[in-house]
Amino acid sequence: MNGYKTELLVIGSVLLAAAGQTLIKLGLTGHGAFSRTLLEWPLALTAGVVIGLCVYGLGTVMWFAAVAQRNISYLYPLAGINYVLMGFIGHFLLHEGMGPLRWCGIFVMTTGIVLLSKTNTKESEC
Template sequence: MMYRLIFINIILLVLGQSLWKAGLSGKELNLSFKTLMGLIFNPYIFIGLLIYIVATLIWFYVLSKGELSLVYPLQSLCYVLAALVGFLFFKEQIPFTRWIGIGLIILGAFFVSLKG
């Protein structure tokens, strides 16, 4: 159950970040009230915020039941999924060295998840 919730949380976090990325695409950002309101009421940003709220509630539950030394390192799989989303949906170029790093994250999460 715990791993399933962590997986759902990872999906929601990356989905929220991806929506933010889409909502910020082509935007000129500055620290003005108008810009802030435009961001908050951008549908991609707003839905991303709602998804983050749900992810945070799930994370609270996971933290209340699991060991921090286990569940937090598993959250690093967010980086793996985000890289895949960047590559597949945002057409980002990922250099070979970054793929190696992504592989190491997966390997690290595997070892963290082992019992004993």
């Protein structure tokens, strides 16, 4: 399990970033309790925005911990999982439209993430 500590930090970071971004979106678009205004100055900050920023911040701290342990060239493609995850959240949770080209793009990104995660971090395999 220790060998995968960094990858778990990245996955936690990605999940928290996606959750934070989703909460921010819900707060900005007026969804239920997330749209309740907490502060009016200098911008109207809703519960979703404030909670989302806190969750996103926790994900950022996890990202810092991961970057301190491994090469950024290895970790950053793993962080790309966030783009894929947000596509699914946008479509299935927020009911945003996703055309065939966007789904193809998500497939290409997923394939790239898998290929990049399989490379040797010490030397190029190609």
